[in-house]
Amino acid sequence: MPVRKGGHVSKDNHERWLLTYSDLITLLMIFFVVMYAISDTNAQKMAALANSLAQTLTGAPATGILTSGGLTSIVPGIAPAPGQGDEGAELARARAELQQYIQQEGLESQVTLNTEERGLVVSVADAVLFPKGSADLTPEARDLLRQVGRALARLPNYLRVEGHTDNLPINTPAFPSNWELSTARATNVVKVLISEAGIKPERLSATGYGEYRPVAPNNSEADMARNRRVDIVVLKEAYNVTEPHKGEK
Structure with a gap:
C-alpha cells in the first residue's frame, strides 16, 4: 500500500472505473439519440423525393416495400406521411x-x-x-x-x-x-x-x-x-x- 507522509496509509479507489463507465454510457446514449434524429429526418426527405420522382417519371404513385394509406414507399422501413x-x-x-x-x-x-x-x-x-x-x-x-x-x-x-x-x-x-x-x-x-x-x-x-x-x-x-x-x-x-x-x- 502507498504510504503518505505522516505515516498514514491510503487505500486505492477501486470504484473509480464506475465513473468512466457511466460517462461512456451517457455519451453512447447521446450519440444514438442524435443518429436516430438525423436518420429519421433524412429518411422522410428521401421518401418524399422518391415518391416525387416516381410520380414525375411514371405519372403514378411510387411503389415499393411497405404500404400506408394506399401508397407504398420505395424506401424500406419508411411509410408516407398520413394522407x-x-x-x-x-x-x-x-x-x-x-x-x-x-x-x-x-x-x-x-x-x-x-x-x-x-x-x-x-x-x-x-x-x-x-x-x-x-x-x-x-x-x-x-x-x-x-x-x-x-x-x-x-x-x-x-x-x-x-x-x-x-x-x-x-x-x-x-x-x-x-x-x-x-x-x-x-x-x-x-x-x-x-x-x-x-x-x-x-x-x-x-x-x-x-x-x-x-x-x-x-x-x-x-x-x-x-x-x-x-x-x-x-x-x-x-x-x-x-x-x-x-x-x-
Whole structure:
C-alpha cells in the first residue's frame, strides 16, 4: 500500500472505473439519440423525393416495400406521411382519366399533363381555347374544360388557373398589355370550371403571368405557340398553407 507522509496509509479507489463507465454510457446514449434524429429526418426527405420522382417519371404513385394509406414507399422501413398516400392515388386516377380523354379526342398536341413538385399541371394551348388576341372561350373550349373540370372536381385540392402569353406585345382597349390578356383568360376559365364543371369557387384562383413564364424561347412560331397557354394546376395538399382559405374546401 502507498504510504503518505505522516505515516498514514491510503487505500486505492477501486470504484473509480464506475465513473468512466457511466460517462461512456451517457455519451453512447447521446450519440444514438442524435443518429436516430438525423436518420429519421433524412429518411422522410428521401421518401418524399422518391415518391416525387416516381410520380414525375411514371405519372403514378411510387411503389415499393411497405404500404400506408394506399401508397407504398420505395424506401424500406419508411411509410408516407398520413394522407399523402390517398392524395397520390387520387391524383394518379385523375391523370389517367384525363389522359384517356385527351387520347380519345386526339388532343395530344394541344393538351399536356405534367406532374411537378407542386402538383398535377394540365396545360392547354390557347389555340384550343380562344381566338387570337381574345379572352372569349370558344364552344369547343367549354366542352374541353367541362370534361377536364369533372375529372378534377372529385379532388379536394386547390386549383390554380394560370394564364400565359408569348412575348408579342398587345395594346387594345380591352387588353393594354399581355398582363390583362393572360389574367382575363385565366379568369374566364375559372368561371367555366365553376358554372359548368361544378368546382367550388373557394377551391379556385386565377392569375396571369403575361409573357414572363415561358416554357420555350420565343424565337419560332412553334415555340411561341407553346408559351401561349392556360395551365390548370392541381396543387398538392402540402401547398394549402400558402393558399388563403377559410372553412371547408
